[in-house]
Amino acid sequence: MSLPAQPPAAAAAGTAARGLRAARARQPRADGEPQHAHSRGQIMAVRVIAGMVILAIWQFGAMAFAPAYIPRPSRTITQIPGVLSDQQFLSGTASTLLAILEGLLIAVVIGTVIGLIMGRLRDVDRALRLYVNSFYAMPIVALVPLLTVWFGYTPNARLAIIVIEATLPIVFNVAEGARSISGSYEDVARTYRAPWWRVWTGVALPASLPYLLGGLDLAIGRALIGAVVAEFIAGLNGIGYYILFNVRSFHQDDAVVAVCVLIAFALVLRALINLAVRRGLPWYRAA
Amino acid sequence: MTESAPEAMIRIDRLTKRYGERAVLQDVSFDVAPGEIVSVVGPSGCGKTTLLRSIAGLAPPSEGSVSIAGREVTEPAEGVAVVFQHFGLFPWKTVFGNVAYGLTVAGMRRKDAEPRVRQLISLVGLEGFEKSYPYQLSGGMQQRAGLARALAIEPRVLVMDEPFASLDAQTRDLLQLELLRIWEQRPTAMVFVTHSIDEAVLMGDRIVILSGRPSHVHDIVDVGIGRPRGREVVDSERFRVVRDYLWTVVMSNGAGQSRPGSADEVTRAGDPPSAESAEGPGPI
Amino acid sequence: MTQPRPSTPGSPAPGSPAPGSPAPGSPAPAARRRRLRAPTGRWRAVLAYAVGLAGGVVVWQVLGSHSSSEVFVSLSATLSRLGQLISDGSLQSALTASFSVYAVGVALAIVTGAAGGLLFARRALLRLALEPYLIALYAAPMVALIPFLLALMGFGFWPKVIVVWLFAYFPVQFNTQRGAQSIAPELIDVARSFRTRERDIWLHVAIPYTLPYLMTGVRQALARGLVGMIAAEFFLSATGLGSLLIIASERFDTAEMLAVTLVITLVGVALMAIGRLIEARFARWRVQQ
Numbered sequence: 001m002s003l004p005a006q007p008p009a010a011a012a013a014g015t016a017a018r019g020l021r022a023a024r025a026r027q028p029r030a031d032g033e034p035q036h037a038h039s040r041g042q043i044m045a046v047r048v049i050a051g052m053v054i055l056a057i058w059q060f061g062a063m064a065f066a067p068a069y070i071p072r073p074s075r076t077i078t079q080i081p082g083v084l085s086d087q088q089f090l091s092g093t094a095s096t097l098l099a100i101l102e103g104l105l106i107a108v109v110i111g112t113v114i115g116l117i118m119g120r121l122r123d124v125d126r127a128l129r130l131y132v133n134s135f136y137a138m139p140i141v142a143l144v145p146l147l148t149v150w151f152g153y154t155p156n157a158r159l160a161i162i163v164i165e166a167t168l169p170i171v172f173n174v175a176e177g178a179r180s181i182s183g184s185y186e187d188v189a190r191t192y193r194a195p196w197w198r199v200w201t202g203v204a205l206p207a208s209l210p211y212l213l214g215g216l217d218l219a220i221g222r223a224l225i226g227a228v229v230a231e232f233i234a235g236l237n238g239i240g241y242y243i244l245f246n247v248r249s250f251h252q253d254d255a256v257v258a259v260c261v262l263i264a265f266a267l268v269l270r271a272l273i274n275l276a277v278r279r280g281l282p283w284y285r286a287a
Numbered sequence: 288m289t290e291s292a293p294e295a296m297i298r299i300d301r302l303t304k305r306y307g308e309r310a311v312l313q314d315v316s317f318d319v320a321p322g323e324i325v326s327v328v329g330p331s332g333c334g335k336t337t338l339l340r341s342i343a344g345l346a347p348p349s350e351g352s353v354s355i356a357g358r359e360v361t362e363p364a365e366g367v368a369v370v371f372q373h374f375g376l377f378p379w380k381t382v383f384g385n386v387a388y389g390l391t392v393a394g395m396r397r398k399d400a401e402p403r404v405r406q407l408i409s410l411v412g413l414e415g416f417e418k419s420y421p422y423q424l425s426g427g428m429q430q431r432a433g434l435a436r437a438l439a440i441e442p443r444v445l446v447m448d449e450p451f452a453s454l455d456a457q458t459r460d461l462l463q464l465e466l467l468r469i470w471e472q473r474p475t476a477m478v479f480v481t482h483s484i485d486e487a488v489l490m491g492d493r494i495v496i497l498s499g500r501p502s503h504v505h506d507i508v509d510v511g512i513g514r515p516r517g518r519e520v521v522d523s524e525r526f527r528v529v530r531d532y533l534w535t536v537v538m539s540n541g542a543g544q545s546r547p548g549s550a551d552e553v554t555r556a557g558d559p560p561s562a563e564s565a566e567g568p569g570p571i
Numbered sequence: 572m573t574q575p576r577p578s579t580p581g582s583p584a585p586g587s588p589a590p591g592s593p594a595p596g597s598p599a600p601a602a603r604r605r606r607l608r609a610p611t612g613r614w615r616a617v618l619a620y621a622v623g624l625a626g627g628v629v630v631w632q633v634l635g636s637h638s639s640s641e642v643f644v645s646l647s648a649t650l651s652r653l654g655q656l657i658s659d660g661s662l663q664s665a666l667t668a669s670f671s672v673y674a675v676g677v678a679l680a681i682v683t684g685a686a687g688g689l690l691f692a693r694r695a696l697l698r699l700a701l702e703p704y705l706i707a708l709y710a711a712p713m714v715a716l717i718p719f720l721l722a723l724m725g726f727g728f729w730p731k732v733i734v735v736w737l738f739a740y741f742p743v744q745f746n747t748q749r750g751a752q753s754i755a756p757e758l759i760d761v762a763r764s765f766r767t768r769e770r771d772i773w774l775h776v777a778i779p780y781t782l783p784y785l786m787t788g789v790r791q792a793l794a795r796g797l798v799g800m801i802a803a804e805f806f807l808s809a810t811g812l813g814s815l816l817i818i819a820s821e822r823f824d825t826a827e828m829l830a831v832t833l834v835i836t837l838v839g840v841a842l843m844a845i846g847r848l849i850e851a852r853f854a855r856w857r858v859q860q
Contacts, residue, residue, distance in 0.1 A: 345763060
């Protein structure tokens with residue numbers, strides 16, 4: 001005797017998930033022990049200690065096993081003030097930074113426009129899909145040599161690669177965002193007789209913003225890679241080139257400082273994006 | 288307790304469970320006879336689930352003990368099967384794989400397990416869905432699979448943690464009766480935790496009422512309705528009486544409220560019915 | 572049509588879909604399709620794709636024919652150069668060289684990344700202590716480390732493999748870790764209630780649960796590893812697709828550059844498709860989100 005069974009998958013998933021969440025909310029923890037949160041101080045301490053251990057391993061490993069020119073923490077740290085006041089470093093860093101920001105800005109504008117168009121106009125989306133997907137799938141750095149032929153060994157080549165690298169994820173994400181706007185928002189706009197451009201700016205654009213920022217997040221990483229590769233190949237003044245130059249001239253510790261600055265740069269930019277999301281889009285909640 | 292009284296299948300003796308400083312269960316004691324269903328009710332958050340986890344061996348007692356067939360339980364015991372509120376099916380296993388899980392993990396080969404697994408799958412009404420994944424099943428179907436999985440190991444003790452709480456009302460009604468029907472074929476000692484009073488009365492032979500913080504046994508009630516039970520039980524006089532009593536006790540704030548007049552009609556049952564006085568429903 | 576998935580902010584792993592984001596794919600039930608017209612709609616779609624493809628071809632051909640060959644060449648010229656590269660074997664040897672580096676590097680990254688992810692998921696102390704450093708490394712542009720590798724190890728196979736590994740490792744570790752960490756304790760409960768031994772919990776619960784996450788990491792690693800491979804070949808190599816590009820650029824041989832770029836694009840598309848297939852195959856049991 002079996003009862004007819006209808007499997008509404010979505011409902012089932014929701015049901016099970018609800019049950020799970022409720023169960024989890026009630027239980028202290030699976031093994032019955034209460035969770036103790038570590039205090040912030042404790043966490044910080046553990047991390048600092050871990051950092052020191054890493055530095056120590058690096059230091060002694062380098063001293064014991066590696067040739068003398070290999071960077072080690074003792075020298076790297078002492079070089080920091082020197083590097084930070086080095087004219088070449090400062091101008092290079094500024095150059096790269098400005099190129100990134102400029103490139104990102106251009107990419108945001110171009111990417112948003114194309115993305116919105118693709119998201120809203122199905123036909124354009126289909127026509128351009130092939131190219132967007134192909135470019136997204138390929139390693140964009142492969143274009144750098146070509147760009148150096150077109151732009152020469154000039155900062156324009158670097159700017160070009162940054163723009164291309166950054167535009168793609170933005171187009172991609174904005175298109176997805178614009179496309180997935182619930183029809184009900186559109187209906188609301190229509191019942192208020194909003195003209196098409198208002199729908200675009202008033203509904204499509206704000207709804208796409210979280211996606212835009214997500215794309216920007218991705219774009220930063222890619223842009224940095226492109227910039228460094230361009231600087232390497234074209235010998236442009238920049239933080240990437242500074243690294244290359246100093247490694248080649250056996251000032252590897254200086255180069256390490258520059259790498260750390262580069263990483264810090266990447267982290268700060270991404271943190272800014274996250275901040276922008278939290279502050280500027282309070283209505284958007286990530287799970 | 289006389290010599291000819293059947294040994295309790297589950298004995299919970301002054302069970303106390305603490306998490307850190309906070310006691311969740313305090314001095315809980317009751318027995319479950321072989322082939323008896325004991326429902327456990329109480330307000331939300333009163334530790335019913337903790338009690339179950341102690342029986343299932345997932346949460347060792349802070350004080351007191353839980354014994355199954357005479358052996359003390361500190362870790363998951365043999366012959367104990369749990370049915371979870373959240374179904375707990377492994378999403379990456381098919382229905383077959385899930386139902387067979389208890390057997391697989393005990394070392395049985397798939398070929399040997401197959402006949403029993405298939406039989407159980409059809410027993411719970413999931414024939415044809417052996418190869419489906421949990422995400423393809425409704426909540427009710429998932430819980431049927433959970434039940435089949437529990438039964439597959441031919442347990443001596445069934446532990447049910449609000450098994451139907453995550454289901455819609457209709458499915459729940461259906462599955463309650465399904466469970467009773469299936470249970471009838473092989474009556475097993477069962478502890479059935481629920482926050483639904485109706486469900487507790489429908490399912491149980493006796494009802495343990497937990498209340499207070501920390502929870503203790505406020506009362507144990509003899510349901511006094513015979514088996515097999517069907518849908519019609521819900522309309523019976525006895526059902527109404529027991530239900531009303533429970534409602535008043537459980538729904539009033541906290542423990543220690545005075546019992547209403549109808550209390551006289553409802554029995555307090557501290558021990559499982561002994562073989563000598565097996566007279567059916569009525570005061571012991 | 573399969574596509575890579577967009578990312579939304581707040582997701583720790585850029586490039587992977589964020590759960591609960593404004594629903595790429597699970598919109599409010601009211602999401603409507605715009606004016607669905609049955610047969611015409613289909614033809615219209617095909618037409619749109621065709622127009623896009625044709626447009627690209629035409630633009631390429633026209634632009635190429637009207638520019639000097641140092642700047643741009645036509646599609647036909649590109650394809651004929653590609654034919655040349657194939658017939659004289661240089662494309663094949665470049666592909667072989669590139670792919671041996673790539674395969675070894677990515678394979679190592681997957682193995683070590685999975686292990687690392689599981690390790691970090693299990694050892695809370697390790698995770699807590701090293702998390703900020705790992706995040707920093709994940710965000711770091713690994714290209715910047717190439718000069719150091721060049722100085723340390725020179726040209727060759729292994730330096731390139733290391734670069735590919737550097738690019739591909741972190742997405743694998745990150746995603747695996749995320750998966751292993753997120754195993755619902757309820758499922759462990761279930762396993763324990765059936766008296767499952769520790770080893771079997773790994774086999775029956777932890778690993779199957781984590782596998783789809785690992786595959787997401789693999790998909791990302793495939794893409795990132797490719798970038799690493801090309802970058803490594805720019806600087807650490809005399810063989811491979813990347814070095815073909817560099818050499819051609821020094822000769823201003825745009826036809827060759829375009830031909831090789833085309834090949835790289837095809838490779839990239841193929842890898843992405845494989846990555847997505849693998850990911851989907853292992854995510855079969857996941858609730859559609």
